[in-house]
Amino acid sequence: MARWQDYGWDPTWTAGPVSVTWLGTAGFAIEAEGQRLLLDPYLTRASLGTAAFGRLVTNEALIAPWTERVAAIVTGHTHFDHALDVPALARASGAPVFGSTSAARLVRAAGLPAEQAIDVQSKALPFEVEVGPFRLRFVASQHSRFLFGRVPYPGDIADCDQVPDRTGAYRCGAVFRVEVRVAGRTIVHVGSADLIDDAVAPIESDLVLACVAGWTTTKDYPERLLAAMRPGHILLSHWDNFFRPAALGARALPAMKLPVLTERLAKSARVGAIEIGHSITL
Numbered sequence: 448m449a450r451w452q453d454y455g456w457d458p459t460w461t462a463g464p465v466s467v468t469w470l471g472t473a474g475f476a477i478e479a480e481g482q483r484l485l486l487d488p489y490l491t492r493a494s495l496g497t498a499a500f501g502r503l504v505t506n507e508a509l510i511a512p513w514t515e516r517v518a519a520i521v522t523g524h525t526h527f528d529h530a531l532d533v534p535a536l537a538r539a540s541g542a543p544v545f546g547s548t549s550a551a552r553l554v555r556a557a558g559l560p561a562e563q564a565i566d567v568q569s570k571a572l573p574f575e576v577e578v579g580p581f582r583l584r585f586v587a588s589q590h591s592r593f594l595f596g597r598v599p600y601p602g603d604i605a606d607c608d609q610v611p612d613r614t615g616a617y618r619c620g621a622v623f624r625v626e627v628r629v630a631g632r633t634i635v636h637v638g639s640a641d642l643i644d645d646a647v648a649p650i651e652s653d654l655v656l657a658c659v660a661g662w663t664t665t666k667d668y669p670e671r672l673l674a675a676m677r678p679g680h681i682l683l684s685h686w687d688n689f690f691r692p693a694a695l696g697a698r699a700l701p702a703m704k705l706p707v708l709t710e711r712l713a714k715s716a717r718v719g720a721i722e723i724g725h726s727i728t729l
């Protein structure tokens with residue numbers, strides 16, 4: 448488990464009106480003014496055996512704590528480790544889902560009203576929208592090509608009348624990074640370790656929620672991320688073995704090369720990681 452102290456950022460010193468909780472993988476809950484925004488929430492954490500050979504089904508008990516006061520659910524792309532729990536969370540919370548055409552199809556396939564899914568892919572990007580206290584800006588992005596130089600499960604989720612239950616059916620779909628502005632803070636969610644450098648002009652951000660998985664195959668990922676988002680702080684995500692239950696704690700995969708990534712990011716930001724279920728405030 449990577450600790451804050453390893454990276455020079457002790458999270459306990461910060462305080463503020465916005466709380467950010469890591470849900471594991473690229474999943475986060477951002478809370479402000481009594482409302483909650485869920486980003487790539489994947490709480491089920493199916494075992495490797497289930498993901499490889501079984502049926503993927505949302506664990507309702509694991510999503511239950513996250514279904515209250517949800518202003519919106521955001522899906523950056525639709526691989527299962529980002530999107531599996533989205534239809535169930537949308538059903539339980541009644542919150543709108545923002546994501547790609549694939550994400551909208553998932554929501555409809557679950558039998559939810561079409562208007563509960565906002566197809567960001569059909570909008571002119573960058574696309575801005577206000578939900579509760581959160582102002583969201585969706586910026587075109589891309590998935591890291593970590594599978595022998597390719598994006599795993601490329602393409603879109605097919606229009607279907609049942610939520611898919613196989614890993615391979617969760618096609619990547621369009622990819623977004625999402626800027627969240629709330630209570631005077633700017634937080635950027637990067638759900639896959641790549642970006643489109645000139646999608647928008649560089650911004651200043653307080654915190655980037657930076658995906659680690661796949662970063663080693665993305666040329667100059669740390670430097671490009673720093674240049675595009677100029678973050679004060681970076682919270683590393685998607686470095687954990689997500690086939691393990693959250694209750695056992697996050698365990699980093701050696702292939703993630705966390706120390707190398709951290710050293711490069713720490714040249715112009717404070718970098719840290721926390722345990723699943725833990726929060727920081729800013």
Ligand SMILES: [Zn+2]
Pocket residue numbers: 524526590639
């Ligand atoms: Zn992915």
